[in-house]
Amino acid sequence: MENFLSLFRNNPLVSFTIILLVILTLPPIFERLRLPGLVGLLFAGVVLGKDGLNLLDHDSESIKLLADIGKIYLMFVAGLEIDMVEFRKTKNRSIGFGILTFSVPLIAGLMVGRYFDFSWNTSILIGSLLASHTLLGYPIVQRLGVVRNEAVMVTIGATIFTDISALLVLAICVSIHGGDFSATSLVIQLISLAIYSLIVLFGFDWLGKEYFRRTGDEESNQFLFVLLALFLAAVGAQAINVDKIVGAFLAGLAVNDVVGEGPVKEKVEFVGGTLFIPFFFVGMGLLLDIPAFLNTIQFEFYLVIGIVGALIASKFIAAFMAKGIYRYTWQEGLTMGSLSLPQVAATLAAALVAYEAKNALGDRLINEAVFNSVIVLMLVTSILGPVLTAQFARKLSIPKVQKDGEAEISDTILEEWLPQLQSETSSFSSPFTVVIPIYNPNTQRDLIAMGALLAKRESGIIIPVSIAIAHVHMDDEQLNSKLKNSQLLLNQALSISEEFEVKTQQIIRIDDDVARGISRAAKEKDANLIIMGWGRNTGLRARLFGNVIDSVFWSSHCPVAVMRLLDHPVNLNRILVPIKNLTPATIDTVRFAQLCADANQGSITLLNICDRKTSPQQITDFKQELFQIIAQSPFAVKTKIKIITHEDAPKVIIRTSQNFDLVVLRSFRRRTAGGLAVSDVTTELLKKLTCSLVLFGEPHS
Numbered sequence: 001m002e003n004f005l006s007l008f009r010n011n012p013l014v015s016f017t018i019i020l021l022v023i024l025t026l027p028p029i030f031e032r033l034r035l036p037g038l039v040g041l042l043f044a045g046v047v048l049g050k051d052g053l054n055l056l057d058h059d060s061e062s063i064k065l066l067a068d069i070g071k072i073y074l075m076f077v078a079g080l081e082i083d084m085v086e087f088r089k090t091k092n093r094s095i096g097f098g099i100l101t102f103s104v105p106l107i108a109g110l111m112v113g114r115y116f117d118f119s120w121n122t123s124i125l126i127g128s129l130l131a132s133h134t135l136l137g138y139p140i141v142q143r144l145g146v147v148r149n150e151a152v153m154v155t156i157g158a159t160i161f162t163d164i165s166a167l168l169v170l171a172i173c174v175s176i177h178g179g180d181f182s183a184t185s186l187v188i189q190l191i192s193l194a195i196y197s198l199i200v201l202f203g204f205d206w207l208g209k210e211y212f213r214r215t216g217d218e219e220s221n222q223f224l225f226v227l228l229a230l231f232l233a234a235v236g237a238q239a240i241n242v243d244k245i246v247g248a249f250l251a252g253l254a255v256n257d258v259v260g261e262g263p264v265k266e267k268v269e270f271v272g273g274t275l276f277i278p279f280f281f282v283g284m285g286l287l288l289d290i291p292a293f294l295n296t297i298q299f300e301f302y303l304v305i306g307i308v309g310a311l312i313a314s315k316f317i318a319a320f321m322a323k324g325i326y327r328y329t330w331q332e333g334l335t336m337g338s339l340s341l342p343q344v345a346a347t348l349a350a351a352l353v354a355y356e357a358k359n360a361l362g363d364r365l366i367n368e369a370v371f372n373s374v375i376v377l378m379l380v381t382s383i384l385g386p387v388l389t390a391q392f393a394r395k396l397s398i399p400k401v402q403k404d405g406e407a408e409i410s411d412t413i414l415e416e417w418l419p420q421l422q423s424e425t426s427s428f429s430s431p432f433t434v435v436i437p438i439y440n441p442n443t444q445r446d447l448i449a450m451g452a453l454l455a456k457r458e459s460g461i462i463i464p465v466s467i468a469i470a471h472v473h474m475d476d477e478q479l480n481s482k483l484k485n486s487q488l489l490l491n492q493a494l495s496i497s498e499e500f501e502v503k504t505q506q507i508i509r510i511d512d513d514v515a516r517g518i519s520r521a522a523k524e525k526d527a528n529l530i531i532m533g534w535g536r537n538t539g540l541r542a543r544l545f546g547n548v549i550d551s552v553f554w555s556s557h558c559p560v561a562v563m564r565l566l567d568h569p570v571n572l573n574r575i576l577v578p579i580k581n582l583t584p585a586t587i588d589t590v591r592f593a594q595l596c597a598d599a600n601q602g603s604i605t606l607l608n609i610c611d612r613k614t615s616p617q618q619i620t621d622f623k624q625e626l627f628q629i630i631a632q633s634p635f636a637v638k639t640k641i642k643i644i645t646h647e648d649a650p651k652v653i654i655r656t657s658q659n660f661d662l663v664v665l666r667s668f669r670r671r672t673a674g675g676l677a678v679s680d681v682t683t684e685l686l687k688k689l690t691c692s693l694v695l696f697g698e699p700h701s
Contacts, residue, residue, distance in 0.1 A: 012062035018048065018055060019066070023278040036382045038281045038344070045285015058286035070280025071349050072248035073272040076230045078134070078163060078345045079252020080265065087157035093326055094154050098161025101318040101340050105130035108314035112306045121176050122366055125354055128169035129374060130311045132162045132346035136382055137339045137389030145581020146396045151332035154322070155339045160253070163346045167249060168193070170350045171242045174357045177365045192240045200236070200250040204229050208258030222264045226255055245349045263554055284348065288375065289368065296372040307373045308380055315340050331395045338388035342381045347374065394613060397621065432460025435527040437467065437518045438489045443533040446565040448493050451531050452500035453569055457599035461503040463525055464493035467517040470510045483508060515551030523557050530560045553667065553697050559588065562695040567661065572692055573602035576660040578609070578653050582625055585666060589696050593664045594635040603638035607656060609649040619643055654688050663689055667697035
């Protein structure tokens with residue numbers, strides 16, 4: 001039996017299969033328990049390791065390789081996900097808060113280390129472990145609509161300074177611990193690190209932009225280029241005696257502007273988030289010595305409390321100092337503290353590096369007690385940080401947007417009809433142009449009818465487009481057959497548009513790719529809107545997440561409306577628009593719904609679902625902002641605002657939609673997803689809504 005288990009442990013394929021099974025099953029279970037998914041991965045490592053079932057060996061080459069790749073990928077994604085655009089907007093204040101939220105915890109950690117008789121080098125390293133932060137609370141402030149609050153933006157931007165500084169301190173401390181330290185070696189190390197950083201940050205950025213420009217839409221090669229940049233930076237860091245996680249983070253910053261928010265970034269994050277990064281957390285669990293971990297909590301309890309307490313106190317002290325300097329409110333100061341509290345990515349990666357760093361005598365840079373204390377720190381802050389962020393951020397005022405019910409459903413329902421305004425003749429300075437790709441006879445009539453209604457309201461034109469896939473030989477019979485079929489579809493579209501007396505231009509385009517052909521045709525005609533559709537019985541999931549619609553959403557220069565129309569467009573008079581927060585994209589979605597209603601003499605209802613902890617003042621402020629947005633509308637549309645207090649948004653929307661003809665939803669991409677993705681709420685709605693619906697997205701959405 002022992003021989004069988006040994007064979008089981010030493011088989012890389014078996015180890016890989018076990019970890020994949022763990023990654024697939026455990027994180028969702030822990031998330032249902034309101035615990036971070038990464039806690040489930042750590043737990044799995046403990047259970048499968050030497051103190052559990054002993055099915056995986058942390059010292060095996062395959063596990064080491066996978067955990068190493070996960071570690072550098074974690075730091076790479078940490079750099080890649082930093083919003084450089086927002087950082088540049090608040091650069092000075094972000095750097096200022098970065099200095100505070102780095103130096104105060106660094107000093108606190110140093111004091112804790114010296115109090116427990118650690119060396120100066122180890123104490124400084126402990127301080128640097130507390131100085132960085134991971135933005136686990138970002139999805140929360142995004143959901144609450146307060147991302148554009150300056151205090152939130154400053155905290156997000158400060159991540160760049162804290163992570164880079166913490167990694168630099170790590171590099172110097174590891175070098176000192178290895179016995180290579182002298183004034184000369186320190187100067188040489190800093191100079192080489194500065195030169196290396198410049199090469200990575202500016203060289204990789206230039207190379208990436210040049211490569212992406214030359215390769216155009218070749219996403220596979222661009223994905224490989226990004227991976228190559230990551231591992232080249234990691235290898236380069238090792239070449240100058242700096243840990244590879246420093247290079248990985250710098251590489252993430254370097255290619256940040258190159259990949260933007262496009263499909264390549266999504267693929268990179270998707271591969272990392274679903275595969276490589278979980279290997280790192282499982283590897284951390286395998287490394288944990290449970291008896292030693294329990295001994296640390298029992299016999300080194302004051303050290304654990306000291307590290308955790310120093311982190312929490314210092315992060316909030318730094319936030320309150322920034323509050324006083326920049327004159328933020330108390331709620332903004334508390335939000336800054338809670339956002340900067342979680343210690344996951346840089347902290348865990350750096351702690352592992354420090355734990356594995358040994359000098360000539362075999363002594364580790366940080367001992368097992370400190371390493372275990374960091375694990376406790378991660379567990380506490382990864383739970384406490386998001387909880388506190390949810391409490392504090394919901395009380396922030398939602399920034400002003402600037403643009404270049406029933407008892408069983410709710411406790412509170414606020415409804416108010418807005419006064420009807422005088423409609424403008426047209427809200428567009430140039431002829432309103434609607435491009436409608438024609439590819440499905442089953443949905444063609446309703447799509448043309450909807451496009452014609454919108455174009456007629458704006459005295460514009462519709463452009464039915466049919467794409468024929470190019471062949472090597474232009475006289476190929478298959479191509480000729482496709483062109484004939486395209487012409488038949490366009491002739492049908494023309495006859496439908498004539499019923500609405502709207503100007504129509506037909507386009508047959510030969511292109512290598514359907515989605516690119518649609519986007520290019522729309523750009524050539526300077527279109528204001530692209531309308532696409534899917535049939536109810538032709539596989540909603542396949543069409544929604546298919547490559548064509550996904551690529552058009554991403555590559556188009558104008559908004560895209562993907563429609564499932566279950567009734568003739570002229571019968572879609574009552575329109576429901578669920579809105580969560582007021583962003584430029586949300587306002588554009590409202591404007592589109594108003595255009596649809598105005599073209600069809602209909603009405604719209606703006607539905608906002610807030611949780612029970614939302615204060616009456618916040619509801620009033622939100623409603624007043626909606627009043628202003630509607631008052632600025634160019635459309636004479638009967639509009640009602642409906643605010644419902646309830647915890648289950650999909651249930652409320654589905655129940656409310658039964659009294660409407662059309663629901664307009666906003667489409668957007670996840671931060672880490674492959675292809676077009678929508679929020680969990682939208683995903684559930686798409687499955688259960690029984691009325692017509694539109695999924696509306698802005699360019700690059």
